[in-house]
Amino acid sequence: MTLRLDHVSAALGGHPILHDVSLDIVPGELVALVGPNGAGKTTLLSVMSGDVSPTSGEATLDRVRLDDWKVAALARRRAVLPQEQRLAFGFRVVDVVRMGRAPWARLPQEDLDDVIVAESMHRTDVLTMAERSFPTLSGGEKARTSFARVLAQQTPVVLLDEPTAALDIRHQEQVLAEARRLAADGHAVVAVLHDLTVAAAHADRICVLAGGRLAADGTPRDVMRPALLGDVYGHPVDVIDHHGRLVVLPHLITVEKETPCAPVPS
Amino acid sequence: MTATLPGHASAVAEPVAALPRRRAARATALFVVLGVALAALTIYAGGRGQLAIPANEVWGSILHRVGLDWGTMPTHPQGDNTLWQVRFPRIALAIIVGAALSTAGALMQGIFGNPLAEPSVVGVSTGAAFAAAIVIVFQIQLVGSWTTALFAFVGGLVTTLLVYALSRAEGRTEVVTLVLTGIAVNAIASAGLALMIFLGDTQAREQIVFWQLGSLNGSRWEHVGVVAPLVLVGLAGSMLMSRRLDVLALGDRAARHVGIDVERLRLVAIVLVALLTAAAVSFAGIIAFVGLVVPHLIRMLVGPGHRVLVPASALAGSVLLLGADLIARTAVTGADLPIGMLTSLVGGPFFFWLLRRTRTSAGGWA
Secondary structure (H helix, E strand, O other), rough: OOOOEEEEEEEEEEEEEEEEEEEOOOOOOEEEOOOOOOOOOHHHHHHHHHHOOOOEEEEEOOOEEEHHHOHHHOOEEEEEEOOOOOOOOOOOOHHHHHHHHHHHHOHHHHHHHHHHHHHHHHHOOOHHHHHEEHHHHOOOHHHHHHHHHHHHHOOOOEEOOOOOOOHHHHHHHHHHHHHHHHHHHEEEEEEEOOOOHHHHHHHOOOEEOOOOOEEEOOHHHOOOOOHHHHHHHOOOOOEEOOOOEEEEOOOOOOOOOOOOOOOOOO | OHHHHHHHHHHHOOOHHHHOOOOOHHHHHHHHHHHHHHHHHHHHHOOOOOOOOOOHHHHHHHHHOOOOOEEEOOOOOHHHHHHHHHHHHHHHHHHHHHHHHHHHHHHHHHHHOOOOOHHHHOOOHHHHHHHHHEEEEEEEEOOOOHHHHHHHHHHHHHHHHHHHOOEOOOOOOOHHHHHHHHHHHHHHHHHHHHHHHHHOHHHHHHHHHHHOOOOOOOOOOOHHHHHHHHHHHHHHHHOHHHHHHHOOOOOHHHHHOOOOOHHHHHHHHHHHHHHHHHHHHHOOOOOOOOOHHHHHHHHHHOOOOHHHHHHHHHHHHHHHHHHHHHHHOOOOOOOOOHHHHHHHHHHHHHHHHHHHHHOOOOOOOO
């Protein structure tokens, strides 16, 4: 099982976003996609999920082009956590997690639905809010519920678009630990992350995107170099080794004291 | 791959007991209440009218028809005839039309992921009205007295499919585009309708206006025989897609991620909506608000899951329309009120109350 991008370029609304990206995602690793705003992280994830077709190059899963997969069969091989969680009606949390079992309907695996749903909710710490209506949840609770839905889908490939964006540090660590555990269990996990320190701490491999191209691809220690990051983000950073963990610190922009044009009333 | 097989998860399955139960009891209670209400209302409505027939005689007449010689037959010489020639066909049509309109509403709200959607959004009603008006004004007699119904059915169906086809681009439909296309096509059909009213003589105008107000007056078994199979097909199709409709609430993209072929599901659903609504309006005319209000009410009672929502809406729609028709034909002696006027009269304020209620309760449209 491999998710392979081979010289992929992609466009959104006629505007080219990705240029000649080649990547192999293999089971057992957690890959972090990082890069500045507009670098094409979400688009790259959309190509991997089969939502966006490459304009050139090939995106394949198990050597079959993503466009050629049947919708239902693909849903049994890859799950996607979207950046935004929306829901049209007031389904309960448990019902939303159950939706992750939809691709397994009328298959032998359907018998395990209850077990898997309960376990997914347990892992993401949403069991206690199982009866609550999804639209009434906070942003973080919605994100965790959606993550539980993704876990319940039980797919070899798991794609997470900013899974920690709305989470506090406890739930952030919980979700990423869960993502790491998925990888350790033999899933291929790709996560778009914004926080470089968080990415360095959890990912097996970091892909840095800049301007729609792959600027770097390697282990955190290979990639988290001040020169490279400073170049990609257009802002100088320090990388500190804190008891074996890499911490990325952006330089502060000093606000120079200028004489004000008009005196500030005191 | 091995690690992902669901068998893996079963090994760590202790927390399964903590999973909340489905709302089965509540749904069952609702079905029982609605079923009993429908049966009781049928018997009651059968007895009401210019010629009053006691409930036990109505019951006796029904039993007699199914071959059981129990209970008392209607004592009035015309009693049995009135029941089976006039009232029961009308009751049956009310039940079928109510079920069709509510199911179409539930389906529509499901595929749009929008609680404000109703079949008229995609032009079913206006298209049907326009086609019916053409028949009335030009006195087309293609299939005798059935011509209006046939044209209304085809008009509704064609308008809906036209809206769908026009809003499709690159093999996809955006919901907003669909709604806006619906508005545009609705406007054109309304203009056509206005032209027909302008062209028609006084009598034709009157007929068009009353057709648009909706009425079950003059229902016959033949009408029931035509509408019932269409509606049954529509109901069965809706039930088959109910589980997939739930997932559509996640939005198009996320629904695709969990294996739903959104475009195909939406196309089938729109065809079903057109079939149900067009069949309903063909003989009954336009009956507003049933498709919008009933699914809301059911959602408030048993939640948004479509496996319960769709059949419960159908049943509740039947009860509602049967009740409305009973009022329409008995409220004023010697007059048959337009049923569409009644449903709007009750549905409007009720919907307003619903809006207020959902706004004050947490989650808005929950």
